[in-house]
Amino acid sequence: MKISKDTVKHVAKLARLGLTDDEVEKFSGQLSDVFDYMDILEEVDTSGVKETSQVTGLENVSEKDEIIKREEGLLGASELPVESNQILVKAAIKKQ
Amino acid sequence: MAKLNELTIREVADGFRAKKFSSEEVTKDCLKRIKERNEEVNAFVLVDEGEALRMAREIDKSGFGGGAKDHILKGVPVGLKDILNTRGVKTTCCSPGLRDYVPPYDATVVEKLRGAGMVMVGKTNMDEFACGASTEHSCFGVTKNPVDLTKVAGGSSGGSVAAVADDMSIYALGTDTGGSIRQPASFCGTYGLKVTYGRVSRSGVTALASSWDTVGPIGKSVEDLAIVLGTIAGRDRKDMTTPDVAVPDYTKFLGKGVKGLKIGLPKEYFGDGIENETRDVVMKAVKKLEKEGAKLVDVSLPMTKYAISAYYISMPAELSANMERYDGIRFGKKASEKATGQIKDLVDQYFVVRGEAFGDEIKRRIMIGTYVLSAGYMDAYYKKAMKVRTKIIEDFGRAFEKVDVLIGPVSPFPAFGIGEKADDPLAMYMADALTIPASAAGVPSLACPCGESESGLPIGLQVIAPQFQEGLCLRVGEVV
Numbered sequence: 055m056k057i058s059k060d061t062v063k064h065v066a067k068l069a070r071l072g073l074t075d076d077e078v079e080k081f082s083g084q085l086s087d088v089f090d091y092m093d094i095l096e097e098v099d100t101s102g103v104k105e106t107s108q109v110t111g112l113e114n115v116s117e118k119d120e121i122i123k124r125e126e127g128l129l130g131a132s133e134l135p136v137e138s139n140q141i142l143v144k145a146a147i148k149k150q
Numbered sequence: 151m152a153k154l155n156e157l158t159i160r161e162v163a164d165g166f167r168a169k170k171f172s173s174e175e176v177t178k179d180c181l182k183r184i185k186e187r188n189e190e191v192n193a194f195v196l197v198d199e200g201e202a203l204r205m206a207r208e209i210d211k212s213g214f215g216g217g218a219k220d221h222i223l224k225g226v227p228v229g230l231k232d233i234l235n236t237r238g239v240k241t242t243c244c245s246p247g248l249r250d251y252v253p254p255y256d257a258t259v260v261e262k263l264r265g266a267g268m269v270m271v272g273k274t275n276m277d278e279f280a281c282g283a284s285t286e287h288s289c290f291g292v293t294k295n296p297v298d299l300t301k302v303a304g305g306s307s308g309g310s311v312a313a314v315a316d317d318m319s320i321y322a323l324g325t326d327t328g329g330s331i332r333q334p335a336s337f338c339g340t341y342g343l344k345v346t347y348g349r350v351s352r353s354g355v356t357a358l359a360s361s362w363d364t365v366g367p368i369g370k371s372v373e374d375l376a377i378v379l380g381t382i383a384g385r386d387r388k389d390m391t392t393p394d395v396a397v398p399d400y401t402k403f404l405g406k407g408v409k410g411l412k413i414g415l416p417k418e419y420f421g422d423g424i425e426n427e428t429r430d431v432v433m434k435a436v437k438k439l440e441k442e443g444a445k446l447v448d449v450s451l452p453m454t455k456y457a458i459s460a461y462y463i464s465m466p467a468e469l470s471a472n473m474e475r476y477d478g479i480r481f482g483k484k485a486s487e488k489a490t491g492q493i494k495d496l497v498d499q500y501f502v503v504r505g506e507a508f509g510d511e512i513k514r515r516i517m518i519g520t521y522v523l524s525a526g527y528m529d530a531y532y533k534k535a536m537k538v539r540t541k542i543i544e545d546f547g548r549a550f551e552k553v554d555v556l557i558g559p560v561s562p563f564p565a566f567g568i569g570e571k572a573d574d575p576l577a578m579y580m581a582d583a584l585t586i587p588a589s590a591a592g593v594p595s596l597a598c599p600c601g602e603s604e605s606g607l608p609i610g611l612q613v614i615a616p617q618f619q620e621g622l623c624l625r626v627g628e629v630v
Contacts (some may be wrong), residue, residue: 061521067469072501100540117390144495
């Protein structure tokens with residue numbers, strides 16, 4: 055399947071991934087090859103087969119609801135300015 | 151006597167207890183080897199000599215007298231893949247976006263090794279975020295194969311494996327999602343174990359594909375793997391995917407031989423696409439097991455050829471979701487000075503930060519993953535892959551009704567040249583053709599060196615067992 059440059063740009067937008075023009079060009083070709091190869095799965099008859107997302111059969115694992123003391127300093131891992139225990143970021147909503 | 155850095159865990163531990171040498175001396179020999187070789191091999195991306203020696207001296211001071219605190223790993227130098235969070239020590243995942251990241255807490259496996267009295271000599275190189283099969287996708291440069299410096303060490307745990315193969319550390323930890331411990335182990339001629347999914351906690355281990363990722367040991371002998379596995383395995387309330395399955399003393403499985411065991415040889419692992427030399431070397435080792443009393447049985451895993459495709463849909467899908475957290479806000483690199491001017495709002499910030507943070511292969515996989523999860527393609531790709539995964543699991547189920555373990559080559563070919571597949575992602579993905587199926591089924595698989603090619607490159611075989619039967623892998627692997 056051909057992955058066009060427009061599709062690459064669209065997917066990059068969904069993924070919030072800044073790509074250069076060179077990268078768009080390169081990925082268009084490479085992803086086309088990869089998806090061509092994946093079409094091999096069409097050979098497999100999967101009618102009536104269940105999907106697997108967990109392989110050891112665990113489900114609904116629960117734990118006592120209690121606080122485990124974590125190391126301090128999680129905020130210290132941010133490179134952005136911290137104000138009253140919150141990280142300062144650019145505005146998400148535009149002023150009218 | 152061999153140099154101290156060339157010894158196994160068992161030999162080092164015995165030496166400590168016989169007062170033949172100290173942890174400081176073993177650590178110094180490892181550090182000396184690193185100094186001599188690391189510039190070329192590039193197995194370690196971070197070495198803190200002072201801290202390693204401090205740890206070793208402290209351990210020497212407390213002695214090796216016995217008691218509950220006297221763990222067999224006490225004072226034994228280890229290399230940790232740079233994806234395992236180490237409190238206060240940089241953990242970069244070899245990504246530009248995490249180059250200066252210092253985690254505020256330890257991964258559970260690191261905590262366990264600390265509790266055992268480890269001496270960490272350093273953090274090891276890897277493909278960025280464990281995405282790759284050659285350790286060429288690292289922001290610190292490629293890890294070279296210590297056996298032949300023109301070849302790759304394999305990946306993504308190439309640094310951990312090269313460190314052990316080149317005697318820079320006594321053992322190491324790596325991660326294996328689709329082959330990332332086994333394939334480099336076979337390329338460099340060491341032992342490496344991919345555990346059952348959930349056998350070892352992944353708390354504090356940066357996630358690649360959450361339904362596939364495992365943490366496992368790399369060592370110079372099967373016994374060493376048994377020792378380390380027994381230390382790091384088990385239920386962890388910080389990782390809900392670790393079932394409450396008892397952790398046996400894995401060394402008890404050793405020394406039992408293979409008499410009476412049924413070994414399955416999947417025909418797909420010896421067929422098309424496998425280099426003749428690799429096939430011949432592995433078969434020779436299998437014949438030896440037959441001589442030791444094992445019974446060889448031909449089996450088939452017909453889904454083998456579809457495993458790569460299913461994996462390269464499922465894994466990037468999970469990766470793209472896991473990577474959503476890299477926004478340069480809570481941790482990781484913020485936007486560079488020169489790009490700051492382009493940022494008007496929060497969304498711009500995501501584009502810029504993520505564009506700068508990730509290397510090629512991560513971007514490629516985020517793109518694949520986002521695409522297969524996007525509207526209109528979810529059923530055709532993602533759900534299809536998850537159904538094929540079910541069929542891969544059924545393959546193993548049928549095979550294990552007939553045999554105790556399965557054996558095949560780890561990789562279709564020995565280590566390839568540096569740069570040879572760097573611009574051809576599909577060719578690179580083929581390197582995992584025989585390791586992905588066991589990952590898909592969540593079963594353990596042990597990579598053992600079993601010979602070499604005519605040009606002197608190591609060739610490895612893998613012993614695959616049913617879930618939570620790591621002991622069986624080790625028992626067979628010891629005889630290989």
